[in-house]
């Protein structure tokens with residue numbers, strides 16, 4: 045097991061409905077040394093890519109993205125959840141369905157902060173069905189930028205997102221891939 049898998053095995057809690065709770069170290073209380081290790085690992089895996097910007101989505105991607113960005117020395121832009129009423133022509137918009145909250149949000153990024161000159165690394169905490177990533181990819185495409193890679197902390201490999209994104213040809217690096225989990229026993233099974 046790698047450092048993140050070990051932490052999930054120790055502190056993750058399996059909930060009903062295929063939800064893994066990691067809020068003691070990843071998306072409520074945040075272990076910054078762990079995020080730093082994640083940044084180091086993403087920097088190694090994307091070493092060949094010329095990345096000048098990191099893109100994530102609020103809220104739980106932001107903390108990870110900021111610490112990861114220190115390893116690339118680039119700025120972070122996060123897609124904001126927005127009410128459609130406020131949307132003017134100055135933003136890129138994508139619709140994202142939340143896996144955890146089961147609602148749809150429009151997310152926006154200002155046209156000022158993403159352009160055709162950007163070579164983007166997308167970062168997020170979880171990959172489940174891939175809706176969040178599809179939204180972020182769409183925003184980079186609207187800007188005419190390039191998605192150089194996608195870095196995920198925890199991929200739930202038994203949901204469709206990972207395969208869908210890899211089939212599209214993106215370099216998707218997930219630091220932990222969960223292939224199964226059991227809410228009754230609390231067991232989490234990782235992909236080798």
Ligand code: 5GP
Pocket residue numbers: 062063064065066071104141142143144168169170171172173174175176177200205
């Ligand atoms: P997707 O869009 O890939 O279906 O879901 C990704 C988003 O849903 C992530 O940004 C994350 O916030 C949330 N998410 C999906 N699965 C889980 C889970 O098992 N646990 C937690 N804590 N969040 C999840």
